[in-house]
Amino acid sequence: MTTSQALAQDAAPDAGQASVGFEEIVVTAQKRSENVQNVPLAITAVRGETLEALNITQPQQLSIIDPSVRYKQSLSSGASGLTIRGVGTSSFSAGIEQSISTVVDGVVFAVPSSLSTLADIERVEILRGPQGMLFGKNASAGLIHFITKRPFLNENSAEVRLQVGNRGERIFRGIGNIAVTDDSALRIVATHNRRDGLIRNLAKGGIDTDPQDVTGLALKYLWEPTADLTVYFAADRTENDAFCCSSSYRTVAPGYAPAVINAQYGIVAGPDNLEIAAGGDAIGSSSTQGASIQIDYALGQHTLTSITALRQAKGENSYDGDMTTVNYIDSNGGANETKWFTQELRITSPPSDTFDYVAGLYFYSSKASSLIRQRGQLNWIVPASRGTVIPVVPGAPLGTVFETTTYNDVDTTSVAAFGQGTWHITPRLDLIAGARVTRDNGELNYRRDPTPGARPIPGAVAVQLEQKVAADNFSWRIGPRYDFTDDIMGYATVSRGYKGPGFSGLSAASATADQRIEPEIPTSYELGIKSAFFDRHLVANLALYHTVVRDFQAQVSDLSSATYSSRITNAGEIRIKGAELNLLARPTPDLTVTAGGAYTDARYEDFNGVQCYFGQPKVAEGGPCTAPPANPNSIDGFFNAAGLPLSAVAKWVFGTSAVYEREVSNSLRLALQANWNWQSDINFAPSGDPGTIQEAYGLLGGRVAIEDRDGRWSLALHGSNLLDKRFAAMIAPSPSTALNPGGYVQYFSPDSVRRISISLDIRL
Numbered sequence: 001m002t003t004s005q006a007l008a009q010d011a012a013p014d015a016g017q018a019s020v021g022f023e024e025i026v027v028t029a030q031k032r033s034e035n036v037q038n039v040p041l042a043i044t045a046v047r048g049e050t051l052e053a054l055n056i057t058q059p060q061q062l063s064i065i066d067p068s069v070r071y072k073q074s075l076s077s078g079a080s081g082l083t084i085r086g087v088g089t090s091s092f093s094a095g096i097e098q099s100i101s102t103v104v105d106g107v108v109f110a111v112p113s114s115l116s117t118l119a120d121i122e123r124v125e126i127l128r129g130p131q132g133m134l135f136g137k138n139a140s141a142g143l144i145h146f147i148t149k150r151p152f153l154n155e156n157s158a159e160v161r162l163q164v165g166n167r168g169e170r171i172f173r174g175i176g177n178i179a180v181t182d183d184s185a186l187r188i189v190a191t192h193n194r195r196d197g198l199i200r201n202l203a204k205g206g207i208d209t210d211p212q213d214v215t216g217l218a219l220k221y222l223w224e225p226t227a228d229l230t231v232y233f234a235a236d237r238t239e240n241d242a243f244c245c246s247s248s249y250r251t252v253a254p255g256y257a258p259a260v261i262n263a264q265y266g267i268v269a270g271p272d273n274l275e276i277a278a279g280g281d282a283i284g285s286s287s288t289q290g291a292s293i294q295i296d297y298a299l300g301q302h303t304l305t306s307i308t309a310l311r312q313a314k315g316e317n318s319y320d321g322d323m324t325t326v327n328y329i330d331s332n333g334g335a336n337e338t339k340w341f342t343q344e345l346r347i348t349s350p351p352s353d354t355f356d357y358v359a360g361l362y363f364y365s366s367k368a369s370s371l372i373r374q375r376g377q378l379n380w381i382v383p384a385s386r387g388t389v390i391p392v393v394p395g396a397p398l399g400t401v402f403e404t405t406t407y408n409d410v411d412t413t414s415v416a417a418f419g420q421g422t423w424h425i426t427p428r429l430d431l432i433a434g435a436r437v438t439r440d441n442g443e444l445n446y447r448r449d450p451t452p453g454a455r456p457i458p459g460a461v462a463v464q465l466e467q468k469v470a471a472d473n474f475s476w477r478i479g480p481r482y483d484f485t486d487d488i489m490g491y492a493t494v495s496r497g498y499k500g501p502g503f504s505g506l507s508a509a510s511a512t513a514d515q516r517i518e519p520e521i522p523t524s525y526e527l528g529i530k531s532a533f534f535d536r537h538l539v540a541n542l543a544l545y546h547t548v549v550r551d552f553q554a555q556v557s558d559l560s561s562a563t564y565s566s567r568i569t570n571a572g573e574i575r576i577k578g579a580e581l582n583l584l585a586r587p588t589p590d591l592t593v594t595a596g597g598a599y600t601d602a603r604y605e606d607f608n609g610v611q612c613y614f615g616q617p618k619v620a621e622g623g624p625c626t627a628p629p630a631n632p633n634s635i636d637g638f639f640n641a642a643g644l645p646l647s648a649v650a651k652w653v654f655g656t657s658a659v660y661e662r663e664v665s666n667s668l669r670l671a672l673q674a675n676w677n678w679q680s681d682i683n684f685a686p687s688g689d690p691g692t693i694q695e696a697y698g699l700l701g702g703r704v705a706i707e708d709r710d711g712r713w714s715l716a717l718h719g720s721n722l723l724d725k726r727f728a729a730m731i732a733p734s735p736s737t738a739l740n741p742g743g744y745v746q747y748f749s750p751d752s753v754r755r756i757s758i759s760l761d762i763r764l
Helices: 003-007 048-053 059-064 257-265
Strands: 043-047 069-072 081-084 100-104 121-128 142-148 157-165 170-181 184-195 212-226 229-240 247-251 283-299 302-319 331-348 355-376 402-424 429-449 463-483 488-496 521-533 538-550 553-558 565-570 573-588 591-606 652-663 668-679 697-708 713-720 728-733 744-748 755-763
Touching (some): 043 048, 048 121, 059 069, 059 668
Antiparallel strands (some): 069 081, 170 184, 184 212, 212 229, 229 283, 429 463, 538 573, 652 668, 697 713
C-alpha cells in the first residue's frame, strides 16, 4: 500500500463535482524534492493525515500501511526491531545496529526504539532495499524516514487532540504554532500516550507488566531571513515510564515449574494466554533527548545543506526471567545508554535537462554502554521432585544467590563521502548512478565481573577484553529510468549495500574470544513500473526484486556454553526474492480504494550454528542435528539451516482500505474508512521449529468521523483488530529447554487485542 495510501486521504471533491484524479505527493528519497511516481525506487509515502485516520501512533504499527514492513518483538525495546522484505536485526548486543535505518528529519537514530510515539508527522517515507548510499549509515535492508511538520511562517494556530479508549488508552496531543517575527516561527508539540498492558501477573495481584506511559515535548524553530537562507532548529525530549516487553507461556512441559505454577494460579498456557505468575517484578523506564540544526543556503542555483545533531537515549529494565514464582532467575535485565553525534554536509544541483546531482560528506560518532545482569537462586521444579522446589546446581543449598553481570562499552565512528548523478540521455531516458565510500572504526571494552556476596552463574567466569574492528566499503547503485508515456515510468537498478562491522558483546568464554563481526553486504536487483490511468483515477505500481545478503549478521544460541547464552555471528548468506503490487483507485468522487500485496521468498543459503528445536532428530537418528562438543548428552544441538525459510517472514501479505467521504450538510463532512490486513503463516525460528509457527491471520480496522467542513474540529470513532484476533509478534522456545522441554513463550503486539477509542480534534 505504497503511494496509494499516501494519497488516499486527499479531500474528496464536493458532491456534484466531477471526479478528479489524485494529487501528487512530493518525497525526498533522493535528497531532492520529487514526485513519488517519478522516483525509481520502491517507496511507501504516507501523509500524516493518513496515520491519524488509521490511528497509527507507534512505529510498530507501520505494517498497516506497508505489507513489506514487520515488527519483530523481543525481550526489550532495544532488542526488537523492524524488518523490510524479511530482513532486519534482532539483537541484545550494544555492538550491533539495525539493518533498517530509522531517520527523523534527516537525522539517523542510533537507537530506533527511542522513537516511541508518532506526533506532528508531515509524512513517512519507507524505502525498500539497500538505501545506505544517500542516507547516513546501516540501511542495508531499507530505511524509514519520518518527516515532521515545520513551523508555519505568519501563522498563529493551535491544535488539541483528546483520545480515550478501552484498555486504559489515553492520548493527549497539543500543538502550538507561533509567528515570532515576519521571517521566523516557533512550533511546540506536547504529547502524552498511555495504555494498560496486555500481560497480567496474577502472583502480584493481577498488575499489568507491560503498560505504556510516554510523555514528550518538542520545540521547533524556523528562520528564513532571506530568500537564500533557511535555518531550522529542533529539540525534543521523551520519557517512557513503562516496561517493555512481557511474554507469556504458550506451551509448558508437564511436571516442570511453569506447568506446576500455572496450575496453582489457574493459568492455561496457549495462543490466547495473557497471564503469568511471576515472583519477580517487571520494571523499566527510558528517555531520549536531542537537538539538531539544519541550514539550507542557496549558492546561485545550487543548494548547500548542513545537518548537525546530538542525541542521547538511555533506559533500564528488569523482569522475571523464568516467569514463575520459583526463583530460578528472578531478575534479568540491565541498563543502557547511547550518545551519538552526526554531521552531514551536501550540495544539490538545480534540475537540469542534461545532468543533475547530489553529493556530500557524512560523519557519525557514538558511544554505547550497556549492563546485563542475571540474578537468582537457580531453584526449579522438575517431574522427579514432585512439585517440590529443588536447587539445580548440585551441592548448592536452597537460598544460594547466583549473579552474573556483563558490561559493554562500544565506541563507533564512521566517515563517508557520497554522491548520485542523473544523466538525462533523452527527454524520456535517464541513467542514474551513485556511490558511497565509507570508513568505519569500532572499539569494544567488555568485562564480566563476580558480584560480592553471590556465586557466579555456572559457566560465567570473570572475563575482561578489548578489541577493535575497522572496515572500508564502496557501495553503489546504477540503473536506467524510462518514461514510456507521461503517466507510465519503468526502472531497473542494481545496488550494492552495506551494514558496518560490530561486536557480539554477549557471551565471551575467555579473554581470547573473538567478538568482532564483519560487515553485512547485500546485492539487490530490482525492476519496477509506476503508472497512472484514466486521468490519474487509477494508480498501479509493481516492483520485482532479488537480493542476496553476504555475511548476514544474526544472533544464535551458543550451545557450547553451560549457560545456554547467545552470541552474534556472521551467519553466512541469505537470499530474498519477491514481488510487490500496489493499487489505488477513485471510482467515484467520494470513494477511494487501495490495495497492496507482496510475495516474499526468503531463504538461508548458508547459516551454520542454528540451534536445533526440541525433538529434532540427531544425526544418528537420520536428522541434521548434532550435539555440542561441550555437552554431548544435551537434548539440544546445532545444524546448518541452509534451504530453510528466513525466520519471521510471511510468504504472502495483503492489505486493502476503502475511504468514503461526503458532505452531509453545508458545514459537516462524514468520513468512513475500513481496512483489512492479512498475512500467511510465519515461523519465528530459523530452525523451522513447528512450535514457533504463527498461523495466518487477518486484522479488520475502521474509522467513522464527522468533521467541520473547514477543518476546525472533528469527532472520530476508531477501531483496530475489531475481530479480536490474538496473534503473536514473536514465539520462541523457553530460554533453556532443560527447564521446560518442549515449552514456548510468546510476545504480543499492542494490536494483538481489540481496541476501540474515540477522539476529538480541535483546531484554532
